[in-house]
Amino acid sequence: MLINKKVLPYLLLGLILLNGLLLRVDGLNWGIPRAPYWKAYHPDESVAFTTLIKMSASEDGLNPHYFVNPTFHYYLIGTLWWAAQTVNFVPSPREIMDEAPTVTLDHVARIWLTARSLSVALGVLTIWLTYLLGREFFKNQAYALAGAWLAAVMPTMVIQSHYLTVDGPVGFWFLLALWLVIKAFKDKRLWVWAAAGLVSGLAVATKYNALAGIISVFSVLLIRQIINRDQRIEKAQIKIPVFAGCLIAGFLLGCPYSVLSFGEWKGGINSLLTYNDFATDWLYPWLHTSRHSLGWPGWILFLASLSALVIKPDKTGLILAAGILPYFLIYGYKASPFMRHMVLIVPLIILLIIYAMEKAGRYLRHRSFSLIAGVLILLTSGYALANSLAWVKVMSGQDPREEAAEYIKQGVPLDSVIGLAGRLWFYTPPLEENQYHLLRLDYDPAKLEYFHPPLIIISEYESKQYAFCRVAPEVRDDFFKMLKTDYRVSRVFNRVPQCWGIKFEGYPLADWNYFYPEITIYERSL
Template sequence: MVVAGTLGLILALAAGLRIWGMSYGLPHPMARPDEQKLVGRAAGMLATGDLNPIEHTYPALLLYLQAAVLFSYAKLGPLLGADALGSHPGLPYLICRALSIAFGVATVAATYLLGRRVDGRRAVALLAALVVATNYLHARDSRWGTVDVAMTFFVTLSLVFAVQASDRQRFRDYQLAGVFAGLAAATKYNAGLVLLATAAAAIAGVGRRRITGPDAVRRLAVAGLTTFLLFTLATPYSVRDWYATWEGFTVSVGMLYGVVGERAASVHLRVTFPDGFGLPVCIAALVGAGRAVWKRDARSLVLLTFVVLMFASMAAVLWVFPRYLLPFVPPLAVLAAEAAAAFVDLSRPAFAAAAALVLAGPGILSSVQFDRVAARKDTRVLAAEWVSANVPGGAAVLVCDNYGAPALNADPRRGPSFRVRLIDCTPSQVEGSGAPYLVTSNHPQMPGYASVDPKLREYLDARARPLAEFRPFREGTFAKPYFYVGDAFFLPFTGLRAMERGGPEVTVWALTRP
């Protein structure tokens, strides 16, 4: 009863850290990169009934789940007194974000199962679940309608049965590991690498003379075939249109290596691990990994095999995304909890509380800082609201066409209020337009996604006047925000004390001086 209550509190904490700020950037359709690709396509499936995703950058399982949730809301929501699906902008995104949060919280519960399978002690499993619940990277990304958190949930369950297979060597465990590996791959292609953990389980069985080499081959064949079967069932068009799938996959991989930048391994070791996981968790996980190797603990080595090989697969890429480390959160949490239990008696409440504070404290602080900023309106949303309230209806408004541009006329409840024209924002285009208003966006650390041409800036300083300015940065702080430039996300990963809100610097200009 105590264990169930404690786990319930951990799940409630996980939900709270993920729900706070979940509406960030809405109703702007590009508040979080990749959301528009997934949620927009899921809404299209709901509207047309066509389940073919057409574009195969991602497999289709999450699209189908999002479409199913949107369909359920469309049918049941009005009956329960909720707003209709098209009643206000951003609602489909909010619903799909809620689905992602559910996957994030479920991953915390799955981590408890993983901890129980690896170590056996409830205290270790609870501590591991708490570490995931408060992991800043996982809490931050659990609120977006993208693939990585759902994929991490399926990866974690596959690891649960891979660990169980290493211990019992039952065909059923290999099958179940394959089931969830297939679902993970059907959510994000490279998650199929979790099957390597199952291979480690078979090798461990041979090494401990629990099974023979041919037995291991048969078990791995069962796991592999099950993975392919579940992948096919969960995302059938990825198999049917295999050439388009391969093309989408190779294009995505090519993009990861086709830019100039720092290697992912360096960025993750320098920033993502220490700031996203917290230094205490990183140190404890390293100790846990070393302990697993020293003791030749087959169950922990299954986790370590997955982490090492998965990290090796992404170490050399040049387009760096912090969310790529999400599948490492549960296994490293278990290794960290095992290390803590090796030095501290977790059965004693005072020691357990101290270990929890050390491992979970940094994640809670970082998550609260992020949530505080994410809960405030993005500058693009504020700018769009200002234009709606202060610019005469029907006026022509030029908008510099970049990723940081506010979305005007985005409210489906009203007809178009303004004549919006997206332009490249050169002085000649602005001068010859005849429009009375211009909206520019600029971000000093991510100029590739929001910037103002210097010549246009000179033109505006001489011939226009700013009507309203919306800035994301706080004044009078020494904190330095760190942005993953390739992530195209206008909220920093660290240095959140420097931020008042998310978004680029947005300015609304009057193009005729009084």
């Protein structure tokens, strides 16, 4: 049976989207509060959940009193929650606040899954938007399909689609905004400009950092049309203000209390800036964050693809540069170690790689080049797919924190004193305060010497990263020196992400490697 050539690309796109969906659904149950543990391991998810509960109980209604992130995504989750509540799939926020006897852990898990399903849907649509942007950039539909395929399997995009946080969904709104902005500069109709502005505002109302890329791409397209007099915008004096006005309107629609409660909103912005007050390291996003986000093959291709931006630059190259480079400047000035910040631009980096190959193909007109390009795409996507499969496999298994908790419950008497090295609850095995005396040592050697607990639990993140950036070096060094002198390693719980014989280093320790932290239990030496 022969498939129509016109139908084949859409069939392939459908298979790509299906593959992306399956990767984003697998492991979706990870970290959800469920029996016998009432713990959510992703702290930002707990923040979102708490924010929604507060809004439902507040007299202000839609005021979250939390603006480190804008509110549009929380409103979408709340709308989805309301819809699920009307069909009795989940309890209402009021029932949860009142601790109604009908509310069970299963109901809480359903709320989490309902909220996460929105991230899954937007993650799959982000793949589709990567394809649509590819169609804008490339004449050959195969290049757009290659971009969609890479977007479907990139591990950072896959993992962030598992969480109900803003980091994955903003990628959808950001790409949709860029696609509409590009369309607007080609289209004479005023409503396209209005739509581009409105969606741009919603993107910023999902996560503030979307603004930098949108303004950058819009400015590049505007300057380019001003320089090329034969391509000037008709009625620019109307369309540009319409775009700007709709952008503001879209932001206010998604985050109305940025005006209605300006003081609180300003406080949230200050908290955001304080939280992200990292040291300047201009090379960090180029050498580390992008490498972890793309995998070794993709990262090498990305660095090589940058040459295409300076060799005979054209419109496509300028758009991609405008969408990508501002974030590398931002993440270098405040060297964010968080891979979740890269989700926004990973699709653009993918399209840059495809663009560089397509551009090289114009000059190297030889069949062997097409073969080499195809092999490179397969190598990059194969590595990314293996990485994603390795991570979702870990998410689908038992969390090391729960393994450690079960080990302690089976071998450590109730009411025993257990030392916890750090302050962050979400890296701690889910032990109950009413069953054990949990002593938080805060890396303080004086506390360790005074209490000298029989057991101490330390996560990989706490031992290798957190203490090294949150505690004075001399205090930290004394604590770990005393720990090694007076204690021995009793048990280690970890899960190594691996697939097809490849072991993956996973997320940097400073990032959200929530789903497989190594847990070490130290026992006091006799």
